[in-house]
Amino acid sequence: MTFFSCEKKRSKIIKGDIFINETGLYYSKSINIVLKEYNDGSLTYGVSDKDNKLIYQQSVFISFAKNQDWLIYVDNQENIWFYSSDIQTTNVLMRDSLNNYKLKNFCKESIKVPEKLLKELSNSSKDFCFTKFDSVSD
Template sequence: MGKITLIIALFLLISCDKNSNFARDNNDKKSGVYVKKNTFINSPGLYYFKDIDILVKEFKEGTIVYGLFDLHSKLLYQRDINNSISNHMKWTIYIDDKGEIWFYNADYQETNVFIVDGKKGIFIKDSNKLPPIPVELSKFIKN
C-alpha cells in the first residue's frame, strides 16, 4: 500500500509543474496556449513558454505587434507599434531547441532573436551579432 501511495504522490507532483496545461494562476482569466521548444507561432494570440508570456496582437487593418512578458507581466520586449508588421505578409515567431525566441518578418526582411538571460533577456536586432539561425527557421524563411 505504501508503494502505491508514493507512486501516486510522485505522479501528482510531476504533473503539477508550472508548464503543465493548467492555468498559471487560478485568478488569471486570460486564456492562452502553452508552447514548447521547436515551435512556430504564426497567428495572433497569447502563448506561454516557460516563464515568458508571448502576446501577438492583430489590429483591424491587419498589422501585427508582439510583446514578451515575464511571469509578473513585466515587459521584457515589445515591437514598436510605429514599426508594426503585416499579418498579410510572411512572419513567424520561432522558439528553437535552446529556448531562444526568434522573430522573422518579410515586411522588413529582418530576423531578430530574444535570448533569455536569467529573469531578463537580451534582444539582438543587429544581423551581424545574431547567433546561427536555426535550420528549421532557415527553411521557413526560404519557402
C-alpha cells in the same frame, strides 16, 4: 504601453520549439508572448516574464503586415526569433544563463540560426537577411 490580456480561449502553451502564427497569448513556465492584430490587419508582438514584467514590446508604430512573410519562432532554450519581410527585421531575443533577454539581429551579428527555423526562412525567402538591399551601387 502593455497589451497583455488573460483571454483564456486563445491561450496556447509553449512546449519545445514552436512557430507562432496565430494571434493570441502563448505561455510557458517562464515567458508569455502576445501576438496582436489591429483593425487595419497589422500585427505586433510583446514578451513578458512569468510575472508579466515586460521583456520586449514591438512598437505599434512599426507593425508588420499579416499578408507579408513573417514568423515568430521559440526555440528549445526559449530564445524568441522574429522575421518580417515587410519591415525587413531579423531579430532574436537571446536568453542568457540568468534568464535575462537581450535583443540581437541574427543576420548582422552572425548568430547561428536553429535548423528548423533556417529551413522555414529559406522556404519563404532566398535572401532573408536582406543583403541585396544593403548594398548600394554608384
